[in-house]
Amino acid sequence: MILLEVARKDLTLYARDVRFLATLGLFSASLTLILSMAFGPIYQDAPREAAATMWASLFFAGVLGLTRSLDMEREAGGGDALRMSGADPYAIYLGKTLANFLLLAAVFALLLPLTSVFFDVGSLSGLPRVAGVAAIALLGYSAWGTLFAALARGLQARELLLSVLLFPSLIPLWIGAVKLTHALWGEGGTASVGDWVKVMLVMDVLGLGVAAWLYEPVQEAGE
Amino acid sequence: MLSGASLALEPGEVILLAGPNGSGKTTFARILSTLLPPDDGEVTLDDEPVSEHRALTRRRIGFTTHVPLLYRGLTPVENLVFFARLAEVRDGGLRAIDLLTRFGLKDAMHRPVANFSRGMLQRVVLCRALLNDPPILILDEPYAGLDEDGVAAVNTVLREARAAGRSALVIAHGKERAQSVVTRTVHLRDGRIEAA
Amino acid sequence: MTRTVPEGWRKAARFVWIAALVLVALSLVMVVRAPTERVMGPVQKIVYVHVPSAIATMIAFGITFAAGIAFLTTRQWFWDALGAASAEVGLVFATVVMITGPLWARSAWNTWWTWEPRLTTFFILWILYAAYQVIRSSLRGPSKRTISAVLGIVFFVMYPVTVYSVNLWRGSMHPQNVTMQGNMRQVLLTSMLAWVVFYVAVLERRLRLEWARRAAEEERLGVGAPAPRGHVAARGAEARGR
Numbered sequence: 115m116i117l118l119e120v121a122r123k124d125l126t127l128y129a130r131d132v133r134f135l136a137t138l139g140l141f142s143a144s145l146t147l148i149l150s151m152a153f154g155p156i157y158q159d160a161p162r163e164a165a166a167t168m169w170a171s172l173f174f175a176g177v178l179g180l181t182r183s184l185d186m187e188r189e190a191g192g193g194d195a196l197r198m199s200g201a202d203p204y205a206i207y208l209g210k211t212l213a214n215f216l217l218l219a220a221v222f223a224l225l226l227p228l229t230s231v232f233f234d235v236g237s238l239s240g241l242p243r244v245a246g247v248a249a250i251a252l253l254g255y256s257a258w259g260t261l262f263a264a265l266a267r268g269l270q271a272r273e274l275l276l277s278v279l280l281f282p283s284l285i286p287l288w289i290g291a292v293k294l295t296h297a298l299w300g301e302g303g304t305a306s307v308g309d310w311v312k313v314m315l316v317m318d319v320l321g322l323g324v325a326a327w328l329y330e331p332v333q334e335a336g337e
Numbered sequence: 338m339l340s341g342a343s344l345a346l347e348p349g350e351v352i353l354l355a356g357p358n359g360s361g362k363t364t365f366a367r368i369l370s371t372l373l374p375p376d377d378g379e380v381t382l383d384d385e386p387v388s389e390h391r392a393l394t395r396r397r398i399g400f401t402t403h404v405p406l407l408y409r410g411l412t413p414v415e416n417l418v419f420f421a422r423l424a425e426v427r428d429g430g431l432r433a434i435d436l437l438t439r440f441g442l443k444d445a446m447h448r449p450v451a452n453f454s455r456g457m458l459q460r461v462v463l464c465r466a467l468l469n470d471p472p473i474l475i476l477d478e479p480y481a482g483l484d485e486d487g488v489a490a491v492n493t494v495l496r497e498a499r500a501a502g503r504s505a506l507v508i509a510h511g512k513e514r515a516q517s518v519v520t521r522t523v524h525l526r527d528g529r530i531e532a533a
Numbered sequence: 534m535t536r537t538v539p540e541g542w543r544k545a546a547r548f549v550w551i552a553a554l555v556l557v558a559l560s561l562v563m564v565v566r567a568p569t570e571r572v573m574g575p576v577q578k579i580v581y582v583h584v585p586s587a588i589a590t591m592i593a594f595g596i597t598f599a600a601g602i603a604f605l606t607t608r609q610w611f612w613d614a615l616g617a618a619s620a621e622v623g624l625v626f627a628t629v630v631m632i633t634g635p636l637w638a639r640s641a642w643n644t645w646w647t648w649e650p651r652l653t654t655f656f657i658l659w660i661l662y663a664a665y666q667v668i669r670s671s672l673r674g675p676s677k678r679t680i681s682a683v684l685g686i687v688f689f690v691m692y693p694v695t696v697y698s699v700n701l702w703r704g705s706m707h708p709q710n711v712t713m714q715g716n717m718r719q720v721l722l723t724s725m726l727a728w729v730v731f732y733v734a735v736l737e738r739r740l741r742l743e744w745a746r747r748a749a750e751e752e753r754l755g756v757g758a759p760a761p762r763g764h765v766a767a768r769g770a771e772a773r774g775r
Contacts, residue, residue: 119422127410130449186408194372195406195465199423200392261687265680269671278664282657283691286698293702306701313698317691324690328683331605335676374675 116201120209121216127186128217134182138175142221143228145171150232157233161300164233165292168225169251173288175221176255177280179214180263181273188267193333203330207260211322215256222248235299244298250314251291257321258284264332290314339365339375340528344506346473351495351505353515356525362508363402365525366477369506370400382473396424399466403478405458406465409451413437413461416450417468426469436464440490456487463494474498474505480514492518536748538741546737553734556727560720567720576640581720583633585728586626587655593623593732594662598689601682613678614743616685620665622736626728627659650699657695661688 128135149167157163187193196206226244230236236244262279266272281288290310297307339361346352356362367373369380371387371394380387387394400406407416414433421429437446440460445453450461459479466474479491495518498505507515512522523530538546564581600616603609634652635645646652665688669681 116423119419123408123411123415123419126415127408130410186410190408191402191404191406194400194402194404195420196423197372198370198395198398198400198406199420200394200396200425201423202392265683266668268676269668275664275668278660278667282660283688283695285657286694289698289702309701310698313694313701316694320690320694324687328605328686331679332683335679 116205117209117212120201120206121212124183124186124210124213125216128182128213131182138178138182138221139224141178142171142175142225145174146225146228146232150229154232159300160233161235162296164229164235164299165295167233168229169288169292169295171225172218172222172252173255173281174277175225176214176218176252176259177273177277179217179221180259180276183210183214183260184263184267184272192267197333203333204326206333207264207325207329208322211256211260211325214260215252218252218256219248222252240298244295247291247294247298250311250318251287254287254314254318254321255280255284257318257325261321261325261329261332264329265335284317286313286317339368339525342378342525342528342530344369344523344530346504346506348472348502348504349499350520351499351507351515351518353512353519353522354506354508354525354530355510355512355522358510360525361528362525363477365530366400366402366475366506366508370398370475371395372400396469397471397473399469399471399474399476401462401466401476401479403481405450405462407450407458407461410449412447412449413442413464414446416461417465420465421468424469429468432468433464436467437461440464455482456484456490459483459487460490463490467494472503474503475508476505477508478510479507480509488514495519536745538744546734546741549730549737550734553727553731556723556730560724560727563720563723568716574640576637579633579637579640581724582728583630583637584721585725586629586633587651588725589728589732590623590626590630590655590658592729593619593626593736594658594685594689594692596736597623597685601685604678604682605686610678610747613681614740614747617669617681618736618739618743620662620681620685622732622739624659624662624666625735626732627655627662630655631659648703650696650703653699653703654692654696657699658688658692 146167149163149170153163153167187196226236226248259276259280262276266275266279269275290313294307294310342361342365344352344354354362354365364373368375371380371391374388382394382397407413408419411419414430414437417433417437418430421433426432434446437443440463442457442460442464445457450458453461459482463479466476474494476491476495480488483491492515495505495507495515499518499520507519509515512519521532523532560581564578567578567581569575569577596619597616600612600619604612604616630652634649634655638647638649638652639645661684665681665684668684669677672680
């Protein structure tokens with residue numbers, strides 16, 4: 115399947131670029147460190163501060179990952195070969211989204227234990243649900259991020275622009291992720307858990323759906 | 338910058354498109370290969386406008402540019418197999434190995450492309466363009482930065498294409514390197530195409 | 534294409550401008566004469582600028598959205614021009630909203646910023662459409678139009694979800710709608726009408742600029758003048774057997 119081929123190709127390239135992976139890991143860890151220290155050493159509301167810290171770090175790391183994927187395509191001629199292969203653009207998009215999702219999941223797997231340890235929150239039993247929230251949030255992030263990244267590929271200051279595009283527009287995902295993670299780690303629940311999950315799922319579906327229509331024109335948009 | 342540029346490409350022809358820098362040769366190549374839509378005018382393949390069945394059309398064109406369209410972090414085999422699967426080429430793996438061997442890359446098949454010399458890169462690029470056995474080749478500056486062996490490899494490809502009744506458009510600055518394989522030379526001047 | 538817009542357009546534009554000026558003048562008079570709100574005093578009248586600006590903004594971005602879809606389907610330059618012009622005018626109105634909002638809030642609740650859901654969402658929109666301008670101005674080639682259209686569509690599509698989520702986040706601690714009676718309602722409605730017509734007038738002007746740009750571009754490219762069309766025909770033989 116084209117989708118899997120593209121995902122595998124991107125993931126292989128990520129995996130072989132050890133320098134990039136190391137930088138990504140170090141960057142997210144440093145950001146987590148800074149925020150943990152800023153909130154500490156005594157935490158007023160550890161679940162809340164931990165959730166904010168982890169998701170802020172993840173968010174910034176995501177922009178780096180997306181930019182890297184852009185650069186990889188640019189080195190290979192800016193996607194010309196992909197277009198000339200005649201493969202379905204939406205399948206290519208889904209493959210890239212899957213690869214980005216897995217990359218972000220890897221960063222999450224790094225930051226979750228780090229944050230849990232720094233803030234002393236979370237538990238193994240709660241892990242599946244936290245992972246579930248992360249899955250929904252990161253899926254939306256990848257879906258929209260891959261579309262925006264393709265859009266921004268010809269622009270200068272790509273990281274900046276990508277951040278400017280992603281941060282405000284994905285607020286529903288971010289607030290949802292932070293609130294839900296907070297609720298899972300803290301004692302009280304936010305009464306609107308169901309609502310937040312709904313909002314995030316809508317963002318996910320919107321992202322994947324809108325890209326179904328818009329990814330091809332963006333890909334063909336040329337220089 | 339192109340204005341009224343017209344060209345007909347017939348089977349068995351290898352056309353050299355020459356012209357000064359900035360005359361629009363690359364733009365022309367990109368329009369021909371459907372990567373760039375023309376502002377006005379039309380491109381047909383076998384008498385059908387290329388805009389109709391774009392994916393199918395693209396699969397019948399072997400396209401190269403001066404930027405090697407390859408992923409640096411992958412090996413030649415991985416690159417070719419990837420593109421073969423995307424273009425739904427049958428037995429892509431076999432074909433990839435076959436082509437790479439033919440171009441003298443058997444030993445380098447499993448090394449990441451990042452460290453290849455310009456000549457080796459170009460040979461992999463040619464393999465990629467030939468993957469789906471395209472009836473039409475569009476090569477933009479294929480000789481750039483190549484040594485004798487590299488030039489020979491390109492010319493071999495063109496010669497074989499000609500013999501098999503395929504067509505090729507080669508874009509180059511000067512005529513010397515392609516002289517031996519070219520059937521016709523045209524110039525891009527003032528936005529139009531003229532016979533040499 | 535003519536250097537400047539056709540006569541019919543200009544006539545209609547004159548009419549729109551006159552209507553806009555009359556309506557704005559009328560609404561200003563009404564605003565000045567409107568009853569002063571008891572608690573807040575004259576500053577409350579900012580709402581007569583704030584709310585209509587918000588409405589004009591949403592109409593503007595809605596038009597950019599529709600124009601984006603129209604452009605992607607028809608690929609005609611006019612839809613791109615309309616979308617870009619509307620996005621720019623919309624951004625200006627959004628700035629007015631962002632300035633008048635805190636001014637009103639300071640007066641009403643003694644703080645500059647209260648995370649009022651709609652104002653918060655407006656801030657988000659402001660950033661996005663400012664980014665639209667930045668992106669559009671840094672693109673030169675044919676991709677400019679497609680990318681602008683896509684952005685215009687995407688930002689508008691996200692708006693309802695964003696509003697909902699900001700509301701959800703905020704909880705409903707603030708009165709959403711400012712209720713007004715009688716006289717005040719009339720003033721507000723007139724202001725709304727005035728500002729929307731004003732938006733149309735400004736949009737028209739901005740569109741003229743796009744028209745002129747397009748005319749200049751066509752002149753430069755030599756399009757429209759009797760230029761030879763290129764025709765490229767390729768014929769390929771399929772390899773039979775091996």
